[in-house]
Amino acid sequence: MANQTPTPTAPREPVLLSSNYDGIREYDNPMPFWWTSIFWLTILAAGPYFFFYHLGVGSSLNDNYEAEVGEYGAILAAQLGDVEADTPTILTLVERPELRMGGAALFKGNCATCHGPEGGGLTGPNLTDDAYINVKTPEDIFRVITNGVPGKGMPEWGKRFSKQQVLLLASYVANLRGTKPGSAKEAQGSVIEPWPKVEAPATPSGSAAPTK
Ligand code: HEC
Numbered sequence: 001m002a003n004q005t006p007t008p009t010a011p012r013e014p015v016l017l018s019s020n021y022d023g024i025r026e027y028d029n030p031m032p033f034w035w036t037s038i039f040w041l042t043i044l045a046a047g048p049y050f051f052f053y054h055l056g057v058g059s060s061l062n063d064n065y066e067a068e069v070g071e072y073g074a075i076l077a078a079q080l081g082d083v084e085a086d087t088p089t090i091l092t093l094v095e096r097p098e099l100r101m102g103g104a105a106l107f108k109g110n111c112a113t114c115h116g117p118e119g120g121g122l123t124g125p126n127l128t129d130d131a132y133i134n135v136k137t138p139e140d141i142f143r144v145i146t147n148g149v150p151g152k153g154m155p156e157w158g159k160r161f162s163k164q165q166v167l168l169l170a171s172y173v174a175n176l177r178g179t180k181p182g183s184a185k186e187a188q189g190s191v192i193e194p195w196p197k198v199e200a201p202a203t204p205s206g207s208a209a210p211t212k
Pocket residue numbers: 106107110111112113114115123124125127131132133134135141144145149152153154155157169170173188189
C-alpha cells in the first residue's frame with residue numbers, strides 16, 4: 001500500500017480500505033467535490049427553510065394562494081358596482097362560484113380567527129346554526145359586519161372594507177347557515193326563522209345570475 005497519504009496535487013493512487021466483507025473489499029474513493037458541495041448546501045438550506053415554512057415566519061404557498069384569491073375577490077367585489085344590500089342579493093350572491101371563492105377568502109383571512117375556519121365559532125359565535133344574537137334577517141348580517149358590535153368584541157368592518165366586500169362576506173356568512181363545521185360552538189342567542197326563499201336578482205351586467 002504505497003502512497004497512502006497523497007499530497008493534494010499528486011494523482012491519487014487507489015487506496016483499499018481495511019474492511020473485508022466475505023472477500024468483498026472497497027476502495028476509499030471520496031465523492032466528487034461537486035457532489036459533496038450539493039450535499040452540504042442542502043443541509044445548510046434546510047435550517048432557514050424549516051424556520052420560514054414550518055415555524056410560521058414566512059408565508060406558505062397556500063397562504064400566498066389564499067391572499068391572491070382574496071385580492072381577486074376584492075376585484076370581483078368592486079365589479080359588483082352599485083349593488084343593493086337586500087335579502088335576495090345577500091342570499092344568492094355566493095351562488096356564483098368566483099364570488100363564493102372571494103367571500104371564502106375574505107372570511108378565512110379576517111373572520112376565521114374568531115368565528116372558526118368553517119364558521120363553527122371560537123371566541124365569536126357559531127355562524128352555522130339557527131341561533132343568532134344580533135341577527136333576524138340576512139340584512140342584519142350585512143349591518144352587523146359593517147357596524148360591528150361595540151363592546152362585544154365584533155369589529156366594525158365597514159371601516160376597512162368596501163360595501164361590496166362586506167356584501168360578499170354577508171352572502172358567504174348567510175350561506176354558512178345550515179352547514180356542518182368540523183367543530184361547532186354551542187348555540188348563542190335565540191333561534192330565528194329560516195331565511196326566506198328568494199330568486200337571485202339580475203346581475204348589474206344584465207346577465208342573469210344562476211337561480212336555485
Ligand atoms: C376579534 C374577534 C372577531 C372577529 C375578527 C370577527 N368577529 Fe364577528 N363576532 C365576534 C363576536 C364576539 C361576536 C358576538 C357579538 C355579540 O355578543 O353580540 C360576533 C358576531 C358576529 C355576527 C353576528 C352573529 C350573531 O349571532 O349575532 C356576524 C354575522 C359576524 N360576527 C360576522 C363576522 C365576519 C364576517 C367577520 C370577518 C369580516 C367577523 N365577524 C370577524 C367576534 C369577531
